[in-house]
Amino acid sequence: MASFQNIRRLADGVFLVAFEAAKRSPVFEAARSGEIETLVSKSLNKVLVSATDLAGLTRGRSREFSGPRAKESVVFFSDGPETNASASGSVCEVIPSAVITNQGESLEFGKELQESSGESELQSSGGKTEEQRVNVGESRDLDAVKEEKVVTLGDLTNDGASYEEKDVNLVVSAEKRVTDGGCAEISAGVAPVKRRRPRERRVPSTPFSRALGFAGLGAGLAWGTLQESAKRLVFGTPDLEDKQSAISPFLSEQNAERLALALCRMRGAALKLGQMLSIQDDSLVPKPILAALDIVRQGADVMPRSQLNDVLDSELGPNWSSKLRSFDYEPLAAASIGQVHRAVLKDGLEVAMKIQYPGVAESIESDIENVRRLLDYTNLIPKGLFLDRAIKVAKEELARECDYLLEAANQKHFRELLANSEGYYVPMVIDDISSKKVLTTELVTGVPVDKVALLDQETRNYVGKKLLELTLKELFAFRFMQTDPNWSNFLYDEPTKMINLIDFGAAREYPQNFVDDYLRMVIACANSDRDAVIEMSRRLGFLTGEESEVMLDAHVQAGFLVGLPFSKSGGYDFRSTNITRSISDLGVTMLKHRLTPPPDEVYSLHRKLSGAFLACIKLGAVVPCRELLLDVYRHYQFSDESSQLASSSL
Numbered sequence: 001m002a003s004f005q006n007i008r009r010l011a012d013g014v015f016l017v018a019f020e021a022a023k024r025s026p027v028f029e030a031a032r033s034g035e036i037e038t039l040v041s042k043s044l045n046k047v048l049v050s051a052t053d054l055a056g057l058t059r060g061r062s063r064e065f066s067g068p069r070a071k072e073s074v075v076f077f078s079d080g081p082e083t084n085a086s087a088s089g090s091v092c093e094v095i096p097s098a099v100i101t102n103q104g105e106s107l108e109f110g111k112e113l114q115e116s117s118g119e120s121e122l123q124s125s126g127g128k129t130e131e132q133r134v135n136v137g138e139s140r141d142l143d144a145v146k147e148e149k150v151v152t153l154g155d156l157t158n159d160g161a162s163y164e165e166k167d168v169n170l171v172v173s174a175e176k177r178v179t180d181g182g183c184a185e186i187s188a189g190v191a192p193v194k195r196r197r198p199r200e201r202r203v204p205s206t207p208f209s210r211a212l213g214f215a216g217l218g219a220g221l222a223w224g225t226l227q228e229s230a231k232r233l234v235f236g237t238p239d240l241e242d243k244q245s246a247i248s249p250f251l252s253e254q255n256a257e258r259l260a261l262a263l264c265r266m267r268g269a270a271l272k273l274g275q276m277l278s279i280q281d282d283s284l285v286p287k288p289i290l291a292a293l294d295i296v297r298q299g300a301d302v303m304p305r306s307q308l309n310d311v312l313d314s315e316l317g318p319n320w321s322s323k324l325r326s327f328d329y330e331p332l333a334a335a336s337i338g339q340v341h342r343a344v345l346k347d348g349l350e351v352a353m354k355i356q357y358p359g360v361a362e363s364i365e366s367d368i369e370n371v372r373r374l375l376d377y378t379n380l381i382p383k384g385l386f387l388d389r390a391i392k393v394a395k396e397e398l399a400r401e402c403d404y405l406l407e408a409a410n411q412k413h414f415r416e417l418l419a420n421s422e423g424y425y426v427p428m429v430i431d432d433i434s435s436k437k438v439l440t441t442e443l444v445t446g447v448p449v450d451k452v453a454l455l456d457q458e459t460r461n462y463v464g465k466k467l468l469e470l471t472l473k474e475l476f477a478f479r480f481m482q483t484d485p486n487w488s489n490f491l492y493d494e495p496t497k498m499i500n501l502i503d504f505g506a507a508r509e510y511p512q513n514f515v516d517d518y519l520r521m522v523i524a525c526a527n528s529d530r531d532a533v534i535e536m537s538r539r540l541g542f543l544t545g546e547e548s549e550v551m552l553d554a555h556v557q558a559g560f561l562v563g564l565p566f567s568k569s570g571g572y573d574f575r576s577t578n579i580t581r582s583i584s585d586l587g588v589t590m591l592k593h594r595l596t597p598p599p600d601e602v603y604s605l606h607r608k609l610s611g612a613f614l615a616c617i618k619l620g621a622v623v624p625c626r627e628l629l630l631d632v633y634r635h636y637q638f639s640d641e642s643s644q645l646a647s648s649s650l
């Protein structure tokens with residue numbers, strides 16, 4: 001019965017999304033004013049392709065290839081008169097694409113990933129010459145490689161799922177270490193990870209095509225739920241470890257993958273939300289969704305060359321290539337709101353050019369509303385999250401992230417702030433090849449945090465310590481914080497022991513009085529001081545003062561749990577407890593009894609703080625948290641006299 005209710009709810013959701021899309025669409029406006037022919041000829045094809053594609057009802061193949069995929073990707077520009085690579089094609093030389101690393105994964109575009117033991121590399125995403133890149137598979141500087149094998153969804157689920165098995169392009173990857181003698185061995189007990197080969201697809205760039213994408217996704221999810229419900233009727237509910245998945249046929253593995261692939265195609269705000277969720281642990285997000293979001297975290301689909309050139313031409317002018325020696329059309333990474341390409345400046349400096357997908361900045365509002373509608377109708381979000389406030393904050397943050405000029409300013413500011421801090425490096429911004437939708441920065445090397453987890457304990461402890469130290473510094477020393485804890489925003493460069501920092505789109509300042517009280521609260525949590533936690537929580541706006549004892553207890557316990565790593569000197573072992581799981585258990589009570597949403601500053605701050613903790617947990621690091629906090633505290637200047645409040649208890 002519950003299954004049928006879920007299906008009905010989904011069907012309602014799909015209808016609503018489609019209805020909204022129709023209401024807002026300029027194309028339908030045109031139709032209303034009589035331009036039916038234009039409507040049909042211009043839209044029908046795209047509509048059908050997008051909707052069925054996103055619904056997972058048609059084959060997930062690239063639709064924009066005009067012929068066989070070109071293998072050439074690096075375009076060299078002449079030093080002579082200004083050239084325009086996109087329009088005139090005045091290209092000096094074209095070389096075949098090398099194996100390109102993308103956030104630690106080796107991707108050879110236009111070719112299926114094969115059994116590739118040793119070919120793929122935990123090599124960083126930057127800083128190599130062309131010759132070096134070609135040889136990237138041979139280098140072993142991080143003593144670890146990945147083994148990848150193409151599999152179909154059927155292989156993975158082993159249930160003969162009908163969902164376009166061969167076209168999903170997922171590969172299973174098992175972590176593999178190189179032993180001292182140079183022989184590789186697969187780590188025992190490492191669960192296979194689904195990987196996805198990027199597809200080249202146009203970004204749906206008009207509000208109509210985007211809204212339609214969501215409607216298509218809704219239809220696909222409804223279909224998936226129907227299939228799962230039917231399966232459960234016949235074979236019974238599977239005995240699943242994950243409680244939520246056992247209850248809801250919506251949370252099937254197929255639906256989760258459908259969601260992930262649609263987000264990769266849509267890109268923009270919806271994908272960003274998915275990426276944010278993907279770094280949570282399974283105590284907060286149902287397991288199948290988390291597994292699918294892990295695919296999302298690996299990167300989006302790739303926009304085709306024509307769409308890319310349109311953005312470059314309109315943002316930098318048709319002569320943009322005159323400032324470059326070369327430009328690599330194969331992206332280094334396809335992120336949520338932009339695609340990153342390697343290029344070389346005239347003076348030989350290697351740079352990363354982040355190029356924003358067209359239409360995503362303009363569609364933040366509608367994308368998030370569409371996601372909200374899907375969430376509402378699938379009933380996935382528990383009541384009490386004060387979603388409206390969270391959504392308002394997310395919209396504002398995303399709008400800021402789409403302004404690359406703002407990101408450039410943030411990056412330069414961080415570069416100054418961290419200039420004298422050992423162990424961190426912020427790449428330079430290249431102003432004259434940057435604009436609101438193109439950001440060019442110095443290319444840096446390193447492996448993301450989740451890959452550092454494969455390195456030795458000493459390195460993991462070091463990186464964990466540096467990450468936490470940076471987080472505390474940002475909040476309590478700079479009062480200016482990069483609030484996106486995505487693991488690939490911290491690239492650890494083993495030879496120099498540097499953490500290269502990228503992605504400053506989400507950065508914000510915190511007011512002095514907020515930071516004063518927040519520091520007092522952290523210290524109260526570290527010292528398990530109940531009264532001070534409650535007092536500071538009221539001052540910060542977490543509590544109204546009218547809360548029930550149950551709520552106060554849950555709130556204080558959650559605070560103590562967060563304070564646990566800071567409670568004792570001598571290093572906290574993040575392998576010892578699962579803080580996030582314990583907090584999420586308390587969260588259930590807090591959701592029920594919470595009287596007020598958290599203050600606006602807190603959404604991004606807590607995302608960053610929990611990201612830092614999750615990174616340390618992922619690394620299994622032992623970090624001297626209390627010492628780091630005390631060091632920050634010793635140097636802290638409170639703006640008012642009540643600083644004694646905290647200092648007395650230290």
Ligand SMILES: Nc1ncnc2c1ncn2[C@@H]1O[C@H](COP(=O)(O)OP(=O)(O)OP(=O)(O)O)[C@@H](O)[C@H]1O
Pocket residue numbers: 102103125126272275332333335336337338340352354427441442443444445484486488489502503504505
């Ligand atoms: N300066 C750089 N040097 C090396 N690699 C870079 C650089 N800038 C970006 N990259 C690569 O591109 C990826 C995406 O870049 P970035 O995080 O800035 O984009 P984004 O749109 O903000 O992404 P996200 O979706 O992660 O928020 C990075 O994870 C990294 O692999």
